[in-house]
Amino acid sequence: MQLHRPIHYLKSGPSVIGHRLKRSRPSLYIKQGLSSLSWSVSGSLPNEEAVRVSRQLRQQGIAVTSAEELGLCRHLIQELRKECVKLADSPAGLQYAEDRRNDPALKKDYFFRLLGQRLIRVETADVFNKVALDPILLSIANDYLGCYAWLLRYNVWLNLPVGGEPKSSQLWHRDYGARDARENVVKMFLLLSDVTMETGAFSYIPGTQLGGWRSRLSPKVSVRQPDGSLRTTDEDMKTVISESEWITPVGGPGTIIFTDTSGFHKGGYVRTGRRLLFKALYSNWLCTMGPMVLINHLGDWDSARGRAVRWACSWS
Numbered sequence: 001m002q003l004h005r006p007i008h009y010l011k012s013g014p015s016v017i018g019h020r021l022k023r024s025r026p027s028l029y030i031k032q033g034l035s036s037l038s039w040s041v042s043g044s045l046p047n048e049e050a051v052r053v054s055r056q057l058r059q060q061g062i063a064v065t066s067a068e069e070l071g072l073c074r075h076l077i078q079e080l081r082k083e084c085v086k087l088a089d090s091p092a093g094l095q096y097a098e099d100r101r102n103d104p105a106l107k108k109d110y111f112f113r114l115l116g117q118r119l120i121r122v123e124t125a126d127v128f129n130k131v132a133l134d135p136i137l138l139s140i141a142n143d144y145l146g147c148y149a150w151l152l153r154y155n156v157w158l159n160l161p162v163g164g165e166p167k168s169s170q171l172w173h174r175d176y177g178a179r180d181a182r183e184n185v186v187k188m189f190l191l192l193s194d195v196t197m198e199t200g201a202f203s204y205i206p207g208t209q210l211g212g213w214r215s216r217l218s219p220k221v222s223v224r225q226p227d228g229s230l231r232t233t234d235e236d237m238k239t240v241i242s243e244s245e246w247i248t249p250v251g252g253p254g255t256i257i258f259t260d261t262s263g264f265h266k267g268g269y270v271r272t273g274r275r276l277l278f279k280a281l282y283s284n285w286l287c288t289m290g291p292m293v294l295i296n297h298l299g300d301w302d303s304a305r306g307r308a309v310r311w312a313c314s315w316s
Contacts, residue, residue, distance in 0.1 A: 029285075031285040035147035035284070038147075040146075042307065043142055043148070044139070047136075049069045049070050049071070050070060052065075053070070054140050057140070057144050057186070058144060059207075060206035060212075061208060061259060061262075062204045062206060062263070063257075064255065064257050064258075066251070067254040070136050070137075072136060076127065076134075077131070077190075079127045080128070080131050080190070081253055083128075084114065084156045085192070085276065087114040087156060088158045094112055097114045097115075097117070098112055098117075099112075108168055110159055111157070111158075111159055111169070113155045113157065114156035114157070115154075115156055120154075120155075120293045120294070121294050121296075122294070123296045128156070131154075132154040132280040133295075133308075133309050133312055135309075137256075137280070138282075138309070141186050141188070141258075141282035142308060144184070144258070145184050145186060145284045146284070148312070149186075149282040149283060149284065149311065150282065150283050150285060150291075150311070151313065152283050152289060152291045152292065152293070153279075153281040153291065153292040153293055154279060154280040154293055155292075156276070157275070157278075158274060158276050159269075159275040160274050161270040167223075167231075168231070170269040171223060171231035171232060172205075172231065172234070172237050173229065173231050173264070174261070174262055174264060175261040184210070184260065184287070185260065185261065185262065185281060185282065185287055185289060186283075187260075187261050187280070187282075188258050189202065189256065189259070189277050189278070190256050191251055191254065191276075192276040193253060193275060194252045194253070195252075198272050198273065199270055199272065199273045199275050200269055200274075200275035202249060203247065203248040203265060204246070204248075204263060204264070205241060205246055205264040206263075207263070209263035210260070210262040212260075212263060214263075215263075217240060217241065217264065219240045219264075222235075237264070295313040
């Protein structure tokens with residue numbers, strides 16, 4: 001069976017990423033200033049639901065909505081789900097997407113990136129980058145970040161049950177791409193399967209994002225991984241904040257979660273079934289997290305999408 005895959009050109013990550021990150025720190029501050037000024041002058045949110053999501057995201061570090069409520073193109077979301085299910089159902093797709101790290105303490109044997117583990121270089125418009133660059137989704141990221149955002153990453157995530165106790169990203173942690181509140185990131189998760197507590201729902205502690213009202217929350221470190229990242233179990237987290245304060249969105253295909261993952265979060269512990277979702281990660285221009293997608297001009301498609309897409313793809 002030949003695996004159907006959209007046109008993504010996968011190249012060796014370090015060489016391309018290294019080239020992208022050679023820009024000096026002063027140049028990033030200049031770009032941040034220009035993008036912030038440009039957004040303050042010409043940026044806006046397209047509808048009331050986007051305003052609500054942005055406001056809640058700013059207050060809590062997480063906001064839940066849906067493709068329908070935001071007014072996203074129904075046909076585009078249906079096409080996205082069809083392509084993602086096709087990838088998830090393919091044995092060749094799973095082999096291509098598996099975590100190949102040898103260290104069992106770091107290897108995520110439950111987790112598959114269906115567009116690949118390496119840098120994605122995109123030269124053709126497809127359903128994946130069309131969703132990641134959707135003007136409504138971009139506007140929420142832009143408003144939260146206070147600038148025209150940079151699209152750093154997107155991928156299709158599949159989580160499967162493997163048994164055993166939760167580990168790695170299934171435990172409470174912060175993402176370390178930002179060193180302080182000036183270096184914001186925001187992730188968008190678009191669910192493509194029914195997600196419940198049994199199928200790996202995402203959990204978040206509101207207000208723990210950098211700059212948030214609970215940002216100083218400091219639970220016990222339960223696990224220190226070989227790469228230096230820190231993890232906290234549910235039991236240890238409960239000693240500093242009640243489980244009733246945790247937010248765990250559940251929902252069906254089309255549910256959308258926006259979140260600042262500098263706050264404490266966990267997810268992907270599947271007991272039965274599977275979790276399938278599309279993820280996009282946006283940042284401001286001071287973020288130290290390396291990009292995993294490079295997008296060239298997308299022909300006629302991008303010409304009508306305007307300034308936000310040009311900034312997101314770093315063409316401006």
